[in-house]
Amino acid sequence: MRIVLLGAPGAGKGTQCKRIVAKYGLLHLSSGDILRRERAEDTELGRKAQEYMDSGALVPDQIIVDMMADAINKAPVTGFVLDGFPRTVHQAEELAKSLASAKQKMDVVLNLKIDDQMVVQRMTGRRSCPQCGAVYHIENLKPKIEGICDNDGTRLVQRPDDSAEVVENRLKTYHLQTEPVVDYYNKNNCMVFDIDANKDVGEVSGLVFEELDALAKA
Numbered sequence: 001m002r003i004v005l006l007g008a009p010g011a012g013k014g015t016q017c018k019r020i021v022a023k024y025g026l027l028h029l030s031s032g033d034i035l036r037r038e039r040a041e042d043t044e045l046g047r048k049a050q051e052y053m054d055s056g057a058l059v060p061d062q063i064i065v066d067m068m069a070d071a072i073n074k075a076p077v078t079g080f081v082l083d084g085f086p087r088t089v090h091q092a093e094e095l096a097k098s099l100a101s102a103k104q105k106m107d108v109v110l111n112l113k114i115d116d117q118m119v120v121q122r123m124t125g126r127r128s129c130p131q132c133g134a135v136y137h138i139e140n141l142k143p144k145i146e147g148i149c150d151n152d153g154t155r156l157v158q159r160p161d162d163s164a165e166v167v168e169n170r171l172k173t174y175h176l177q178t179e180p181v182v183d184y185y186n187k188n189n190c191m192v193f194d195i196d197a198n199k200d201v202g203e204v205s206g207l208v209f210e211e212l213d214a215l216a217k218a
């Protein structure tokens, strides 16, 4: 299965992707996680991406398209789930071209729909583990010990781009540049399912699994 997860920042893409890969054995390819890894390793790509990420803007398309093509080429035959990519119509077009050259296409797009005010609450309360990447929330998804990762005991951190001001810019960027990607997939006859992402984590997973189970049986 080849799946794209679309949705605003904080819609729960990363949270749901982790559940999808655990159930269906797919590879999770998150453009945001790859960029953060490049930054942590202080690579040239990471340094180029830094100022865009910190301000809530998108990293230029060509950098992202090359980076994700490389990651997709290394994916196993069982398939992958894309999280945070494509984020512009140009990225979606480039992805389609590169899949077509391998005689492939996306099987399904899951569009996580969420209200803007819910996004702000989720992002400002998010905490993540710098060691294993686990994601928590100070109210909705608490670790067993406050501020400590359940998996490896590392102290949790807040992402620098989760401040209220940067979240506002990320939302603007999403509405302007990423929402049109949903229309792109609708117009190009790809199966698109809207999922109500305002619901709690388990309910959203239930809706996602319903669609994916039906697809797997078809």
Ligand code: AP5
Pocket (backbone or CB within 6 Å): 007, 008, 009, 010, 011, 012, 013, 014, 015, 016, 031, 032, 033, 035, 052, 053, 054, 056, 057, 058, 059, 060, 064, 083, 084, 085, 086, 087, 088, 091, 122, 123, 125, 126, 127, 135, 136, 137, 138, 140, 141, 161, 170, 197, 198, 199, 200, 201, 202, 204
């Ligand atoms: P990226 O890391 O992709 O950030 P994003 O899309 O803004 O999404 P997030 O990771 O912030 O949120 P999410 O939807 O995964 O939510 P999560 O599951 O964590 O990108 C960061 C930056 O990199 C971009 O701004 C850009 O600069 C650059 N970039 C990345 N990709 C790019 C591209 N393709 N092109 C150009 N630039 C790119 O959940 C959030 C919180 O809510 C958590 O605390 C979680 O526990 C909680 N939560 C989740 N679901 C629920 C629920 N149902 N109920 C209650 N709480 C919930």
